[in-house]
Amino acid sequence: MSHEAHVLEQYDDTPFTAWFDHFAAGHIHLGYWPPGREDQSFAEAATALTALLIERLGVFAGQRVLDVGCGVLAGPAIQLAAATGCEVDGVTLEPNAKRLVPERAAAAGVADNVRVHVGNASALPFPDDSFDAAWLVEMLIHVPDKKPVLREVHRVLRPGARIVIADYPAGERFSPGLRWVTDNYFVPASAAELERMLAEAGFTAVTWEDHNDTVAVPSFQRMLDLALARPEETKAVVGEDTYELFADLVPDGSAAHRDRALSYGVFTARTP
Numbered sequence: 153m154s155h156e157a158h159v160l161e162q163y164d165d166t167p168f169t170a171w172f173d174h175f176a177a178g179h180i181h182l183g184y185w186p187p188g189r190e191d192q193s194f195a196e197a198a199t200a201l202t203a204l205l206i207e208r209l210g211v212f213a214g215q216r217v218l219d220v221g222c223g224v225l226a227g228p229a230i231q232l233a234a235a236t237g238c239e240v241d242g243v244t245l246e247p248n249a250k251r252l253v254p255e256r257a258a259a260a261g262v263a264d265n266v267r268v269h270v271g272n273a274s275a276l277p278f279p280d281d282s283f284d285a286a287w288l289v290e291m292l293i294h295v296p297d298k299k300p301v302l303r304e305v306h307r308v309l310r311p312g313a314r315i316v317i318a319d320y321p322a323g324e325r326f327s328p329g330l331r332w333v334t335d336n337y338f339v340p341a342s343a344a345e346l347e348r349m350l351a352e353a354g355f356t357a358v359t360w361e362d363h364n365d366t367v368a369v370p371s372f373q374r375m376l377d378l379a380l381a382r383p384e385e386t387k388a389v390v391g392e393d394t395y396e397l398f399a400d401l402v403p404d405g406s407a408a409h410r411d412r413a414l415s416y417g418v419f420t421a422r423t424p
């Protein structure tokens with residue numbers, strides 16, 4: 153099975169996706185717990201992380217945004233369209249997105265602003281200079297060869313366009329054999345490598361913020377707390393077998409971020 157087929161199997165309307173639908177309001181990404189907002193639920197924190205990325209993207213009504221790896225539920229794309237009035241084209245591997253994203257976008261009142269395309273980000277179905285901005289939210293971690301994807305995104309962006317990437321850079325104590333990494337089909341690059349790849353793809357003004365302690369560490373702790381505190385609710389959402397797998401594997405993710413084998417970063421850059 154190809155790497156993409158494994159990634160697809162993980163996300164296409166699966167128990168894993170059901171967990172994020174139920175506990176993270178349709179965002180298949182982590183949550184943001186800045187100091188002073190420790191009381192937020194997982195769903196509030198996931199929405200807060202998307203809000204942080206929206207702020208970094210800085211787009212407005214009428215602009216066109218590309219969401220690379222938008223996910224089968226497209227929670228971030230829908231929040232972005234609702235918050236700014238921009239037009240969002242999402243690209244994702246899951247065929248079920250064709251059914252689910254229009255339903256979710258309609259329920260949020262942004263049916264006309266959000267479109268989804270099923271396909272691989274290494275061959276984007278858009279002409280050059282199509283978009284004012286792009287983001288990749290917890291997507292690049294799954295891509296073994298990141299450079300062609302970054303070159304494709306650069307190709308379809310207009311001059312002066314912003315790109316925002318939320319991802320899991322390899323930390324100081326990264327080891328490729330970590331079960332959390334291999335079981336999730338993660339292919340982490342260090343923050344320095346990601347910055348270099350962005351520059352090589354033609355992006356300038358590359359910056360990154362380390363959010364390991366405000367995003368990854370608290371998110372994994374909350375996942376564990378939820379699984380332990382609300383086992384029946386979690387089992388009802390994901391099923392008994394997935395619950396057992398989840399309870400066995402999430403401590404590895406938690407440890408990976410506490411030990412800085414992995415980090416969490418928000419990268420920004422722009423086209424010249």
Ligand SMILES: C[S@@+](CC[C@H](N)C(=O)[O-])C[C@H]1O[C@@H](n2cnc3c(N)ncnc32)[C@H](O)[C@@H]1O
Binds near residue numbers: 160226
């Ligand atoms: C962790 S989920 C994030 C989904 C969404 N960005 C969100 O934050 O809710 C990772 C997503 O990346 C997508 N993805 C991974 N590799 C991809 C590729 N080569 N082309 C398109 N999408 C890809 C997967 O299909 C999956 O939907």
